[in-house]
Amino acid sequence: MSREKLTKIILPEERMPRFWYNVQADMPTPLSPALHPETKQPLGPEDLAPLFPMGLIAQEVSTERFLEIPPEVRELYKLWRPSPLYRAHGLEKALDTQCRIYYKYEGVSPVGSHKLNSALPQVYYNKMEGITRLTTETGAGQWGTALALACKLFGLECMVYMVRVSFDQKPYRRMIMNVYGANCVSSPSTLTESGRQALAKDPDTPGTLAIAISEAVEDAMQRADTHYSLGSVLNHVCVHQSIIGQEVKLQMEMVDDYPDIVIGCCGGGSNFAGIAFPFIPDKLAGKKVRLVGVEPSACPTMTRGVFAYDFGDVAGFTPMLKMCTLGHDFTPAGIHAGGLRYHGESPLVSQLYQDGLIEATSVMQKGVFEAAMLFSRAEGIVPAPESSHAIRVAIDEALKAKEEGIIKSIVLNLSGHGQMDLTAYDNYLSGQMEDYAPTDEEIQASLKTLPTL
């Protein structure tokens, strides 16, 4: 097939990968162990068992390169996978660039984002262990929506703690979770001790993912029928999302192309990991592909944080992970990309960043929406605010290449559509949107809450 002509590069259903890729097999520096929040000793699998099923714990610590996708999960992946890789002809024309820009479109999933890639196996492994109820947190609502649907498809109950600023900004998200049969409450809530404490500390808090995680973990710890589920950050989530990048590689082969740059937005890191990690072996073998994670300036975990042990949640219930962090007490401004408002970063992404195998950059909210508007009007798809961070950098890279008189092949992860985020666009179009970035003092103050070892 000609690389010039096709708009959608479609991988046949039967070529959908049968294995997830696990980057732990190929890391030059192995991960530092997760530590118990109280004893501060390395965790054993049994320490995670109250929250996670053994199937996921095994993936969390595995160093096997390929992990089999269970047939039950693979059947459900077919509801939307393989997802299309688009050549962005319209955007290229709008930018007047010779660069080839591709976007992997995960918004075709029934919930409109990549999150279902991990929600399905997470629910599957819990069901195999007899668990009947899952709790989770959600920022923008993409993860909560995905877990709600996955629970419904496998017949489990689902309880979602949704960060308050998003709960208020995005009412449709609560509604779609209800359609899928989940219970969704604004976090901090009065249902948990962690929620009540957060409200006592600041009744007007916009909430954070770190608070919502504390609530979901606390809830799960109190019931034997209940486990906890996390939509990003952890190794097994990055493993599940690797199907994205594996498909991209096959699709790029179909048009006889290979990327110079692969770009994904970074909150907890799983969507970036998903598209980027399958390129790590190529990079280690000498290929010159750049892997770029894009953070919001309001929550610059890699670009302005430290690499240190920290808790995943505000209350210190979770294990301590060695990762890029702004401190678990950090409260990012209430930007519209609620899915990126997380103080930490996947330990896998963080370690690979330390080792120079991936790059990180940060962008301001208004520039992100400027890029999202250009993309919407050129390609038709209205992108999610989170995914638009990747679009911003893809555009900047294409414009830079034009200035330098070179031609690049650029691939970005369009991890979701923004049809349920239209209030954010309305805010931008009415000229009311503001840019945010924490001061150095704010970051230093938050870093003081890092646990001592």
Add this chain to the structure above:
Amino acid sequence: MSREKLTKIILPEERMPRFWYNVQADMPTPLSPALHPETKQPLGPEDLAPLFPMGLIAQEVSTERFLEIPPEVRELYKLWRPSPLYRAHGLEKALDTQCRIYYKYEGVSPVGSHKLNSALPQVYYNKMEGITRLTTETGAGQWGTALALACKLFGLECMVYMVRVSFDQKPYRRMIMNVYGANCVSSPSTLTESGRQALAKDPDTPGTLAIAISEAVEDAMQRADTHYSLGSVLNHVCVHQSIIGQEVKLQMEMVDDYPDIVIGCCGGGSNFAGIAFPFIPDKLAGKKVRLVGVEPSACPTMTRGVFAYDFGDVAGFTPMLKMCTLGHDFTPAGIHAGGLRYHGESPLVSQLYQDGLIEATSVMQKGVFEAAMLFSRAEGIVPAPESSHAIRVAIDEALKAKEEGIIKSIVLNLSGHGQMDLTAYDNYLSGQMEDYAPTDEEIQASLKTLPTL
């Protein structure tokens, strides 16, 4: 390929049809001519020229079987076409049916519905004639969104009059039209004489498509740079939508199956026409396929209306069309399927209904949402309220077949997703939804407004 295994039946991009199918070539009874609203004489092409470009007028009256899709339109179709045909494995399991249920999923278009199939060629032919601005009406907002994007892609201005009840129920629709650069106002508005008259008559009117059409036509008649665009009803719109059914036929061949029943919801009729008309030649050749149009009980145009000449709009600006109608003064209850609140029905669909080549049925709103909930939880996709009318009947047909101990192949048109219609689901889930059907007296009263010839 086995018909049992595949979930998505994907037609390769290069097999996307190059021609639209025009049912006028095959109708046993030719269409009655459209009449001039004042002289009541058959219209000539020149009578339509103030509102439509010649390229569309030619399609409106053509009796050629196949009409070529312009390459510029075909390129843009590739943004989402060919659209997938899904085997509804999840729904079949939930119904415990042996029937094979397929849904053609038009919600993968960037605007989330089938409407872009006609918006793109309509804008294209207008642009070819030097028109720089289009006006239109929209019910639920699907058509307005599609025309907004098509105008942006071809560089035209777009003005949308949106029926008030939907404008209020579905704020995200106005927002997405703004993202695509269109102006969208609530109808009746104070911008037109027709709008002001409607408001004077009833300041609290929920609006109707017939009023919004009057406003859009009035606006277009006053500016030489402006034409009017209609998202359903007219012959050329049904022609454009025929790509749906043509793809379905190729996709069913791919799995070696052929439908016993083809189902689409019916408002103005174009989405039903799109999936059903390409099966008309087979039916005329003796195939036993049933073609079923589904109306809302609140607006039962075919099932309880008359087949007569009527205006397309409330003010009597449009030509008179021979069609199934409840009278152009009919105000349907404010059901959530705003796209189906139209007093008339495509003259093509109406004539084929008279000739017994298609069937019609009507369903109540709550049953529609019950079906939509079942579908959402079994297939993952949250369907648009309009499309859910087709789902309701597909489920009923499958259950009836089970009772009768027979196995059927059922295809429905899932014309759009409902992620921007979640307030409707919220209304259903909170137990506040009501059923509506007009009384015989209401219909009789409205039919008194039919024009005399």
